[in-house]
Amino acid sequence: MKFKWLLAALLGLLVAACAPNAALMSETGPRYTAEQSGPEDYKLGSGDKVRLTVFNEATLSGEFSVSSTGALSFPLIGDVAANNRTIQEITQETQKRLADGYLRDPKVNIEVVTYRPFFILGEVKSPGQYPYSTSMTVLNAIATAQGFSPRAERKVAYIRRAGAAQEESFRLTPDLRVSPGDTIRIGERYF
Template identity: 45%
Template sequence: MRVARAALVALSASLLGGCVTTPPPPEAFHAALNQEYRLDAGDRLRVTVFEQDSLSAIYAVDKAGYLSLPLIGSVPARGKTPDEVRSAITAALRNGFLRDPDVSVQVEQYRPFFVMGEVATGGQYSYVPGMTVQNAVAIAGGFSPRAEKRTVDITRQVNGQVITGRVVLSDPVLPGDTVTIRERLF
């Protein structure tokens, strides 16, 4: 009887030991939600130089992280806020091109986010401000029959580091995030 009970306890412990609980994501993972938006490759910016129609247009941040504007050339944008880019453009235009440039920079289109794993159609999708994981899954055609539907993994770049965190469906998605839907075990 004792041997059977000891075997049952050992079996229970080994089964419970197989249950892996994922630690919560690092604090910086969710802190990124409250930080000012940082530009990266794939973002499209509407640059308006008032009273200078030839300079006002929509410019894309290239793979190297730069905007290429007439007259002033390349302006670094990766990791900067739209306001920091506006200041850099203003300073470059003031340096020999315009006396008192009045510049506005707005994000016209955010870089895409990605959905992969157990969804109907994984891939790259256009980001819309205020998007949640549930919205992202819906855009990707919904969960597959084998999907784990309670939590998902989001991989995002925070302060130059790539961080993955397990989140619930109501958590926000940011531009550039990769949302991974895992397969359920049972």
């Protein structure tokens, strides 16, 4: 009788150790709400592509990518630091630098054309790098990667924000959002 009780207790501990830690799993927060912030709050990073339009200056306008060093290289003014800065901040600096000896009262508009990709790995059928689209959810990302593998844990997603050192665990709901540059990992279920 004691042996059965001991075996049951050990099996219970083993199952609890294999399950995701519910105490560390987020179920609320900004990742679970529709994006409240607009493109003006978005911070650029390597891999983003922007369109620069300088009014009445077609030769200065065009599409530019944020380099691996976090800079945008524009005609005449050269490199502008873009990493972790908003479009508005970059627009103001670009206007100021163009007005400093190049153009009289320049009118500049910058918009994001392509966001940096997200990455998905683990128990999905086709892990890899995929293009980000606005208002994307983790379930959309999983569908983009051709769905769950047969061994996938379907209740938890692990997300590491671009530039972060550690991933966080989140309860997988239809409202869980992806950000550009995120790395999503779908774990394996054990039973």
